[in-house]
Amino acid sequence: MIQIEYILIISAVMMFAGIFGFLTRRSTLAILLSIELMLNSADLNFAVFNRMLYPNGHEGYFFAIFAIAIAAAESAIAIAIMINIYRKIKGISVDKLEKMKW
Amino acid sequence: MDYSQFLCMTEELSLLSVIVILFLADLFVCGKEERGLACAADGTCAVSGCGCHFRTVFPVLLMLVHTVINLVPWCSACAAPAEAFGGMYQHTAMMTIMKSVLNVGVIVVFLMAAKWLNAPENRIKMGEFHTITLFTVLGMYFMISSGHFIMFFIGLELASIPMTALIAYDKKRMESAEAGAKFILLALFSSGLLLYGISLIYGACGTLYFDAIGRTIQPNLLSILGLVLFISGMGFKISLVPFHLWTADTYEGAPTVVTGFLSVISKGSAAFVLFTVLVKVFGSEAFMGAWSEGFFWIIIASITIANLFAIRQKNLKRFMAFSAISQAGYLVLGIMGGTSQGMTALVFYLLVYMAANLGAFAVLHVVEQNSGKIGMDDYDGLYQTNPKLAFLMTLCLFSLAGIPPFAGFFSKFFVFMAAFKAGFHLLVFIALVNTVISLYYYLMIVKAMYIKPNDNPIATFKSDCGTRAALAICTAGVILLGLVSCVYNYIDSFAYGL
Numbered sequence: 001m002i003q004i005e006y007i008l009i010i011s012a013v014m015m016f017a018g019i020f021g022f023l024t025r026r027s028t029l030a031i032l033l034s035i036e037l038m039l040n041s042a043d044l045n046f047a048v049f050n051r052m053l054y055p056n057g058h059e060g061y062f063f064a065i066f067a068i069a070i071a072a073a074e075s076a077i078a079i080a081i082m083i084n085i086y087r088k089i090k091g092i093s094v095d096k097l098e099k100m101k102w
Numbered sequence: 103m104d105y106s107q108f109l110c111m112t113e114e115l116s117l118l119s120v121i122v123i124l125f126l127a128d129l130f131v132c133g134k135e136e137r138g139l140a141c142a143a144d145g146t147c148a149v150s151g152c153g154c155h156f157r158t159v160f161p162v163l164l165m166l167v168h169t170v171i172n173l174v175p176w177c178s179a180c181a182a183p184a185e186a187f188g189g190m191y192q193h194t195a196m197m198t199i200m201k202s203v204l205n206v207g208v209i210v211v212f213l214m215a216a217k218w219l220n221a222p223e224n225r226i227k228m229g230e231f232h233t234i235t236l237f238t239v240l241g242m243y244f245m246i247s248s249g250h251f252i253m254f255f256i257g258l259e260l261a262s263i264p265m266t267a268l269i270a271y272d273k274k275r276m277e278s279a280e281a282g283a284k285f286i287l288l289a290l291f292s293s294g295l296l297l298y299g300i301s302l303i304y305g306a307c308g309t310l311y312f313d314a315i316g317r318t319i320q321p322n323l324l325s326i327l328g329l330v331l332f333i334s335g336m337g338f339k340i341s342l343v344p345f346h347l348w349t350a351d352t353y354e355g356a357p358t359v360v361t362g363f364l365s366v367i368s369k370g371s372a373a374f375v376l377f378t379v380l381v382k383v384f385g386s387e388a389f390m391g392a393w394s395e396g397f398f399w400i401i402i403a404s405i406t407i408a409n410l411f412a413i414r415q416k417n418l419k420r421f422m423a424f425s426a427i428s429q430a431g432y433l434v435l436g437i438m439g440g441t442s443q444g445m446t447a448l449v450f451y452l453l454v455y456m457a458a459n460l461g462a463f464a465v466l467h468v469v470e471q472n473s474g475k476i477g478m479d480d481y482d483g484l485y486q487t488n489p490k491l492a493f494l495m496t497l498c499l500f501s502l503a504g505i506p507p508f509a510g511f512f513s514k515f516f517v518f519m520a521a522f523k524a525g526f527h528l529l530v531f532i533a534l535v536n537t538v539i540s541l542y543y544y545l546m547i548v549k550a551m552y553i554k555p556n557d558n559p560i561a562t563f564k565s566d567c568g569t570r571a572a573l574a575i576c577t578a579g580v581i582l583l584g585l586v587s588c589v590y591n592y593i594d595s596f597a598y599g600l
Contacts, residue, residue, distance in 0.1 A: 015298055022291055031287055038294030045301035054308040060301075063252055063310065067297055070259045074293070077263055078286045081270050084279045097280045100351045 014041035107186040128229025158216035169205040192249040216568030242371035251310040281355025288348040296335025302328035321388040343403040353423035362463030365426040404431030439524025447516040454513035457579025458501035483556030509584035
């Protein structure tokens with residue numbers, strides 16, 4: 001069986017790759033992808049803790065399922081807003097979202 | 103399964119029925135003008151009278167009924183603490199008080215919004231405004247009553263996802279969409295952090311029930327990291343300082359009514375939940391020291407930095423955003439120590455802050471609706487043309503600053519007292535110094551309205567009944583809440599019903 005440490009390392013790498021992408025990407029869609037990576041790393045954590053450490057219950061699995069559903073709802077509304085922005089300024093780069101600053 | 107446990111959730115059920123009734127009413131009770139038939143070609147769907155309209159009054163009435171039903175203790179069993187679904191949902195008298203405070207805020211927001219929603223471009227989506235607002239409130243209800251992290255997370259997201267739709271409500275205005283994009287990206291980011299933190303706590307304890315975690319959690323690396331990520335996730339929602347960067351942009355771009363809602367109701371419920379979760383989950387000695395230390399610096403940074411930034415703002419909505427960040431610092435001051443007095447002070451502070459801030463936003467909103475102006479310089483000489491509005495705005499700003507006869511003084515006093523008794527003397531001193539700085543920038547608006555000369559002030563206008571009713575409620579709150587001491591005692595009698 002795979003050791004729990006390896007899976008936790010993968011999830012931590014995913015988390016920080018997500019944070020890095022969130023801070024450096026210029027397209028809002030790429031930022032959204034980075035955020036999905038962060039949310040998925042947390043889901044992976046829940047699943048692996050439940051499977052390896054606490055196999056008697058299902059709380060971790062259920063939390064992961066709910067988190068996936070909620071993440072889907074959030075991306076749906078984020079993409080809707082981006083379509084609205086694209087219609088106005090023909091682009092979704094964060095460089096163009098600077099009407100309000102400081 | 104025992105279905106009778108659903109009856110514990112009276113508040114949620116009655117709010118849900120309000121939402122369903124409004125949803126159906128929006129489908130069927132819809133006059134000709136809503137379908138665009140009666141509108142003249144130039145788009146003037148003149149509203150009869152002074153803006154009172156069945157579709158804007160009906161939601162307010164329903165919310166009133168809902169509030170009264172839940173606040174009045176019909177039987178002794180309703181007020182008793184109850185649990186449903188194995189402790190996932192918890193209900194205490196203090197939570198009912200908190201939910202009623204949110205209800206009053208929603209009623210004021212609906213009243214403020216009445217005329218704006220009757221404008222030709224918003225008429226068609228009026229129903230959505232009410233339904234979506236109430237869905238965010240439903241999410242806050244679940245968040246407040248949660249006893250399990252799944253319930254908490256679903257409530258939090260139900261409170262923040264529809265909020266994005268409200269912020270981007272002005273579909274035709276670029277600022278609104280930009281504010282929505284900034285809000286949803288940072289809300290998602292903070293949810294990611296929060297979720298990761300919760301997963302670490304799950305790894306450390308093996309359970310997600312608040313009570314069970316509180317019993318078993320040990321201060322090791324895993325759980326401390328979970329605590330830090332949890333606090334930063336909640337810090338985004340309350341907009342405390344290191345996590346506040348979205349606030350000013352989102353507040354400026356959102357429609358003014360939504361900004362008012364965001365700055366009071368969503369922030370207040372998140373602060374209350376932060377308190378309950380910290381006490382229930384991280385209430386042990388070792389953790390108390392850890393998060394007290396963290397919040398010590400967060401509060402100092404929030405109050406000071408927000409005050410300094412507020413001084414240089416020219417747009418009043420941005421100004422109110424920074425003022426809201428600094429008020430959030432005072433709100434979180436009640437959390438320090440996790441005492442029952444702090445809980446009472448937090449809820450009372452929230453109630454008073456709600457009256458004052460929504461009053462100020464009502465004035466901003468009505469001026470923006472009638473003249474389209476929101477800059478600080480535009481308010482020069484407002485007293486000459488609209489003396490009543492200028493006077494009410496002054497009352498609200500004095501209350502926000504905490505000048506004695508108004509409620510803001512008492513709420514600040516109680517928060518300081520709670521933190522002082524918990525032993526945070528230096529923190530209270532720094533917060534006091536900051537009160538003086540905040541007085542300076544609140545008085546800048548007063549000075550603009552009363553003293554500064556202006557050749558071309560905002561023209562005199564007559565505000566609509568909805569705004570007047572909202573302002574009346576807020577003014578009554580600002581003046582009476584401090585003087586009528588039974589309110590504080592009433593909240594205090596339920597204190598700490600966690």
